[in-house]
Amino acid sequence: DIQMTQSPSSLSASVGDRVTITCRASQSISNYLNWYQQKPGKAPKLLIYAASSLQSGVPSSFSGSGSGTDFTLTISSLQPEDFATYYCQQSYSIPITFGQGTRLEIK
Amino acid sequence: QLQLQESGSGLVKPSQTLSLTCAVSGGSISSGGYSWSWIRQPPGKGLEWIGYIYHSGTTYYNPSLKSRVTISVHRSKNQFSLRLSSVTAADTAMYYCARVIFGFGELPKNNWFDPWGQGTLVTVSS
Numbered sequence: 192d193i194q195m196t197q198s199p200s201s202l203s204a205s206v207g208d209r210v211t212i213t214c215r216a217s218q219s220i221s222n223y224l225n226w227y228q229q230k231p232g233k234a235p236k237l238l239i240y241a242a243s244s245l246q247s248g249v250p251s252s253f254s255g256s257g258s259g260t261d262f263t264l265t266i267s268s269l270q271p272e273d274f275a276t277y278y279c280q281q282s283y284s285i286p287i288t289f290g291q292g293t294r295l296e297i298k
Numbered sequence: 299q300l301q302l303q304e305s306g307s308g309l310v311k312p313s314q315t316l317s318l319t320c321a322v323s324g325g326s327i328s329s330g331g332y333s334w335s336w337i338r339q340p341p342g343k344g345l346e347w348i349g350y351i352y353h354s355g356t357t358y359y360n361p362s363l364k365s366r367v368t369i370s371v372h373r374s375k376n377q378f379s380l381r382l383s384s385v386t387a388a389d390t391a392m393y394y395c396a397r398v399i400f401g402f403g404e405l406p407k408n409n410w411f412d413p414w415g416q417g418t419l420v421t422v423s424s
Binding site: 221223225227233234235236237246278280282283284285287288289290291 | 345346347358360361394409410412413415417
């Protein structure tokens with residue numbers, strides 16, 4: 192199985208901050224990497240697919256980059272509604288696997 | 299706008315079979331060549347992919363669950379379902395259904411989940 196490791200596991204930041212979350216795959220996954228946002232008591236929501244494509248309706252403050260084994264999700268200016276848990280997910284091979292999550296909290 | 303809604307038994311006894319249904323509304327389960335998936339999340343933990351079913355009917359399952367899982371599509375009802383046999387307390391989780399979208403490239407690579415259902419909590423307990 193491909194292991195996905197996110198860092199940091201948790202992060203405190205303020206409204207207006209620029210934040211970067213990293214996801215590392217245990218082997219190369221090309222650009223087959225997606226990012227999701229999950230708020231408490233809610234289902235995950237797709238933010239970024241294929242490493243850098245912004246899902247329709249997602250604010251342009253979110254961006255993704257990377258290829259191979261190292262990927263990043265960047266929020267350029269944090270808004271109050273962005274405080275949530277973020278997951279990366281690889282679709283290079285079965286079984287599909289997710290990172291352990293990064294919890295973004297208000298400082 | 300496509301919407302998914304899970305339903306099924308919220309309490310299952312150990313060794314029994316968990317059965318869930320995902321109702322698709324706002325579109326046909328048979329259109330667009332989409333595929334359909336189940337994903338679960340134990341309380342306070344991360345996400346685990348269970349499996350998906352292609353529009354062709356081919357299924358892919360997580361090897362860790364493969365011997366116990368069946369995913370089926372019921373086109374006349376615009377639904378798809380999950381059956382997980384011989385459950386234990388470790389199967390207690392929020393279960394989500396989701397549409398699978400495939401991008402360009404060799405199958406089954408390059409896919410993502412959107413949208414998701416709201417989830418249904420299944421507890422395994424006697």
